[in-house]
Amino acid sequence: MNTTVLGLDKEKSIELVNELNTLLANFQVYYQNVRGLHWNIKGKSFFELHVKFEELYTDSQLKVDLIAERILTLQGTPLHTFDDYIKAAKVPVGKNISKDVDAVELVVKSLAELLQIERSILDLSDNAADEGTNSMMSDFIAEQEKTIWMLNAWLG
Numbered sequence: 001m002n003t004t005v006l007g008l009d010k011e012k013s014i015e016l017v018n019e020l021n022t023l024l025a026n027f028q029v030y031y032q033n034v035r036g037l038h039w040n041i042k043g044k045s046f047f048e049l050h051v052k053f054e055e056l057y058t059d060s061q062l063k064v065d066l067i068a069e070r071i072l073t074l075q076g077t078p079l080h081t082f083d084d085y086i087k088a089a090k091v092p093v094g095k096n097i098s099k100d101v102d103a104v105e106l107v108v109k110s111l112a113e114l115l116q117i118e119r120s121i122l123d124l125s126d127n128a129a130d131e132g133t134n135s136m137m138s139d140f141i142a143e144q145e146k147t148i149w150m151l152n153a154w155l156g
């Protein structure tokens with residue numbers, strides 16, 4: 001088997017880097033969406049959601065860095081231009097959203113899309129015995145599933 005410096009299968013690592021770059025791109029688009037929601041939210045839930053969205057985009061900013069550094073650890077290059085992010089984006093783009101329900105629904109839809117990408121990475125990392133990526137995906141998935149539960153509880 002052709003292995004990397006980490007002792008992982010080289011081809012599987014390349015595949016993982018590609019999928020992690022897709023996740024990175026989607027998190028960057030999601031980050032900007034949530035930042036927009038933080039700015040544009042209006043109505044009686046303003047104070048509550050303005051703060052909640054800040055919490056969510058700050059969390060996604062931390063995850064972006066973790067993903068990029070995992071890509072580097074796997075000897076890949078993290079995507080770093082808006083051009084590349086847009087090409088890889090699967091999360092819905094939110095523009096001019098100011099209504100509380102629309103904003104929270106956009107976050108739920110985006111998190112569901114991120115979960116799908118993370119689960120496909122988890123399959124690959126499991127198959128590659130890449131425990132580092134595996135545990136990162138497990139943590140992200142558990143956290144996001146909980147966030148979806150809470151946002152859906154808010155939606156009623």
Ligand SMILES: [Fe+2]
Binds near residue numbers: 038054
């Ligand atoms: Fe702010």
